[in-house]
Amino acid sequence: MTTEKPTLLELQPFPYPGAEQQLAEQFNVIQLWKASDRTAVIAANSDKITVLTTSAMTTTRAELIDALPKLQAICSFGVGYDGIDVKHAQQKGIQVSNTPDVLNDCVADQAMGLLLATARRLGHADRYVRANQWGSGSSFPVGVKVSHKKMGIVGLGRIGMAIAQRAAGFNMDIRYHNRNPRNDVPYIYAASLSDLAAWADFLVVATVGGASTRHLVDQKAIKALGPKGILINIARGSVIDENAMVQALVSGELGGAGLDVYESEPTVPDALKSLDNVVIVPHIASATAETRQAMADLVLENALAFARTGKLVTPIPQL
Numbered sequence: 001m002t003t004e005k006p007t008l009l010e011l012q013p014f015p016y017p018g019a020e021q022q023l024a025e026q027f028n029v030i031q032l033w034k035a036s037d038r039t040a041v042i043a044a045n046s047d048k049i050t051v052l053t054t055s056a057m058t059t060t061r062a063e064l065i066d067a068l069p070k071l072q073a074i075c076s077f078g079v080g081y082d083g084i085d086v087k088h089a090q091q092k093g094i095q096v097s098n099t100p101d102v103l104n105d106c107v108a109d110q111a112m113g114l115l116l117a118t119a120r121r122l123g124h125a126d127r128y129v130r131a132n133q134w135g136s137g138s139s140f141p142v143g144v145k146v147s148h149k150k151m152g153i154v155g156l157g158r159i160g161m162a163i164a165q166r167a168a169g170f171n172m173d174i175r176y177h178n179r180n181p182r183n184d185v186p187y188i189y190a191a192s193l194s195d196l197a198a199w200a201d202f203l204v205v206a207t208v209g210g211a212s213t214r215h216l217v218d219q220k221a222i223k224a225l226g227p228k229g230i231l232i233n234i235a236r237g238s239v240i241d242e243n244a245m246v247q248a249l250v251s252g253e254l255g256g257a258g259l260d261v262y263e264s265e266p267t268v269p270d271a272l273k274s275l276d277n278v279v280i281v282p283h284i285a286s287a288t289a290e291t292r293q294a295m296a297d298l299v300l301e302n303a304l305a306f307a308r309t310g311k312l313v314t315p316i317p318q319l
Contacts, residue, residue, distance in 0.1 A: 006307060007048040009068070011058050015077070016296035023300070026307040027051065042067055051075065051303055056098070057265075057283075060084040065092065073312060075302040077295055078286075079103055079159075082210035082236060087319040097302040097312040101158060102294035103286040108162035110285040111204055111234045114258030117279045118230050119144040119202075124276040144201075144230070144255075147171050152200030154193065154217065155207025155235065156182060163204055175199065193217070197224035202232060209236025219244035222254055230256040234285045237262040246271050249278060260285045 008027035014020060023029050030049070035041040042049075042064075049068045054060045056078025062085045065071060074089055074096045086096050117123055120143040128140055147170045153160045156176040164174050164187060174187045177196045181189035190196035193216065197203050203225050207213050217231070217240040225231060231254060233240055242263040248254035249272070256277040262268050265283060272278050286292065302312045 006050045007045060008051040008053065008303065009042075009045070009049045011052065011054045011060065014053065014296065014299075015292060016300060019296065019300050023303065026304055046070075051306060053077070053299060053303060054084065056080040056083060058083060062088040065089050065094065072310075073097070073303075073306045075299050075306070075312070077299045079107075080209055080236060081316060082208065082238075086316055090316075090318055095306070095312050096316045097299075097314045098316055099295040099298040100314055102298055103291050104158050104162045106288050106291040107159050107206075107234050107285040108166055110260060110281075111159075111163050111206065111232055112166045114232050114234070114260065114279055114281070115202055115204070115230065116146060118232070118256045118258035118277070119146050121276065123279045127276075144228075146202075149173075149201040150175070150199060152177065152190065152196040152203045153187075154196075154203065154205045154239070156185065156187070157206065157208075159234070160204075160206040161185070163206055172202075194221050194224045197221045197229070198226070200225065200229065202230045205231070205233040205235045205239050207235050207239060209238050213239045215239070215241040217241065217245075219248075222248045225254060227252055228255045230258065232258045234260045237265060242269065249275055 005028045008023060008029050010029060010031045010033065012033050030045055032038055032041060046068055047070055050070050050072045052071060052074045054074060054076050056076060060083060065085060065088055071094055074094060076084060076098045079098055079100050081098050089096050125140060128134060149172055151167045151172045151174050153163055153176040156178050167174055175190050175196055176187050177190045177193045205217060219241055222244055245257065246269050249257060258279040260281050261283055268280055272280055298314060302314060305311060305313045
């Protein structure tokens with residue numbers, strides 16, 4: 001007697017060589033991203049789908065979850081989960097997983113890369129050379145020293161700690177702001193984000209996204225960071241009041257910014273594109289071959305573990 005395979009719904013292509021074959025061994029796979037009428041596909045299979053794969057950047061709202069009455073598990077590609085209505089899913093008894101830890105190093109590397117590129121004006125310097133300005137009589141402006149400076153980290157979680165470890169290699173003084181202080185780190189806690197910004201030379205945003213942190217870095221914090229301060233964001237665009245940041249950069253009230261994320265991706269404010277004290281990249285903090293492979297491996301591991309045991313490997317804690 002053969003047991004019918006459970007049905008898995010993929011919201012986007014699975015970035016993993018051979019993954020589809022491995023999934024097909026355990027599931028009946030529905031690739032929603034190929035469907036011309038996604039609503040019809042969901043309706044036709046709503047009473048069969050038990051597992052859903054998604055990503056940190058793919059919207060997975062309560063409406064979709066409610067349209068799948070047999071859904072038992074959601075496996076997401078990415079560490080952030082603000083695009084997924086996790087609380088709603090958990091209230092319905094649905095397990096949700098993400099891919100923590102495997103991307104810490106690359107995201108932290110990106111934060112330091114953005115900091116170095118912004119402080120030392122590397123993007124500007126590259127454009128200067130490509131435009132044949134070197135040797136033309138126009139001198140290139142000096143940058144800002146990175147070593148032995150003060151770094152404030154907004155969100156001292158796994159990625160924040162990895163950033164702190166790298167900053168320590170540059171002999172930086174490190175402080176942080178969290179919802180609550182940690183008793184297992186050597187760094188000074190700042191209860192006030194504005195006070196942290198006023199103290200810091202560099203403010204690095206590494207906290208979670210979502211409603212609880214929306215515009216956490218507000219106009220007050222940006223002004224406190226000041227005309228010599230540099231703001232780095234590898235978290236979520238929503239954490240910073242983007243309009244206030246842009247205005248401060250244009251007016252000179254903020255010294256510079258290195259940004260991997262934005263409020264309305266992929267839209268980037270036009271004003272940022274013309275500023276030489278800003279480095280802008282297209283949300284690529286985890287985009288290395290090694291890390292994306294590890295993330296995909298973990299999504300696959302979660303899905304297959306659920307098929308075999310009914311449990312996820314890296315479940316998101318109850319919200």
